[in-house]
Amino acid sequence: MSDHKITALVTGASAGLGAEFCRQLATRCEVIIGVARRGDRLAELVGQLPGEVEFHALEADLNSVEGVARTMETLRQKGPVDYLVNNAGFSTFGQFAELPIDRQRDMVSLHIDTTITLCKAAIPFMCELGGGHIINVSSMGAFVPGKGLAVYGATKSFLNYYSLALQAELAGTGIEVQALCPGYIHTEFHAEMQDQGFDKKRIPDEMWMTPGEVVAASLASLGSGRVLVVPGEGNQSVAKMGLQQQLDAL
Numbered sequence: 001m002s003d004h005k006i007t008a009l010v011t012g013a014s015a016g017l018g019a020e021f022c023r024q025l026a027t028r029c030e031v032i033i034g035v036a037r038r039g040d041r042l043a044e045l046v047g048q049l050p051g052e053v054e055f056h057a058l059e060a061d062l063n064s065v066e067g068v069a070r071t072m073e074t075l076r077q078k079g080p081v082d083y084l085v086n087n088a089g090f091s092t093f094g095q096f097a098e099l100p101i102d103r104q105r106d107m108v109s110l111h112i113d114t115t116i117t118l119c120k121a122a123i124p125f126m127c128e129l130g131g132g133h134i135i136n137v138s139s140m141g142a143f144v145p146g147k148g149l150a151v152y153g154a155t156k157s158f159l160n161y162y163s164l165a166l167q168a169e170l171a172g173t174g175i176e177v178q179a180l181c182p183g184y185i186h187t188e189f190h191a192e193m194q195d196q197g198f199d200k201k202r203i204p205d206e207m208w209m210t211p212g213e214v215v216a217a218s219l220a221s222l223g224s225g226r227v228l229v230v231p232g233e234g235n236q237s238v239a240k241m242g243l244q245q246q247l248d249a250l
């Protein structure tokens, strides 16, 4: 593997946190594979990447079997990957009983099925390389079961549990697993939720972070041995309160 280039695969690279992961990973990597449905947005990203990094845009719907299969194929051909960032995601807002089930099932498929499938594809190559980094983008919502976000929070809770268990299983391989659990971030994420009644203005200004701050916190935590990473002190307190509420419910 002497000619191996340090490589990252980032899902949901066309916007928000995923685009920022590409920008910040460009200083650590020689090759970045960015996956999303909007190819035009991936093309725009190329001009925003610092340095000499080689960028491969992969236009794929990660809610489709075909899109996931092409991503796995790219991972094999352009990899092995040193960084796998499972970031693509979305949320709806509303009472579960009233929301269309298809969009909820898509959320489970994208956040859970796609993530575990890409991890399964990447891990053998990382083992061969003697290490690697898997960042599963979860949410602070995983700690705080909240009205209007039942399936969203549950999928993120899955990612936390999965990441903790996976890290334990991979001990000694050099592979590091992180579940990144941000609070509110200024991205395009809330557009669909706002259409469904979520009011961004009700969230105090001090609770919002930028993608730059969140990604920097994630990458700074690599090597620390910490699996659950909650950027922002205020968010850590909220996460702990949410966990306490779950303990109190026992």
Ligand SMILES: NC(=O)c1ccc[n+]([C@@H]2O[C@H](COP(=O)([O-])OP(=O)(O)OC[C@H]3O[C@@H](n4cnc5c(N)ncnc54)[C@H](OP(=O)(O)O)[C@@H]3O)[C@@H](O)[C@H]2O)c1
Binding pocket: 011, 012, 013, 014, 015, 016, 017, 018, 035, 036, 037, 038, 039, 041, 060, 061, 062, 063, 087, 088, 089, 090, 091, 110, 137, 138, 139, 140, 181, 182, 183, 184, 185, 186, 187, 188, 189, 190
């Ligand atoms: N923003 C927040 O407040 C917040 C808080 C906690 C956690 N998060 C998590 O952070 C992650 C990134 O969200 P964001 O805030 O950056 O939102 P965003 O700006 O809306 O970006 C979402 C990304 O996911 C991609 N995506 C969505 N569905 C996809 C699909 N079927 N196939 C491929 N790509 C898909 C989108 O690309 P295309 O539309 O081009 O496909 C886009 O690049 C998500 O997992 C989210 O749950 C966000």
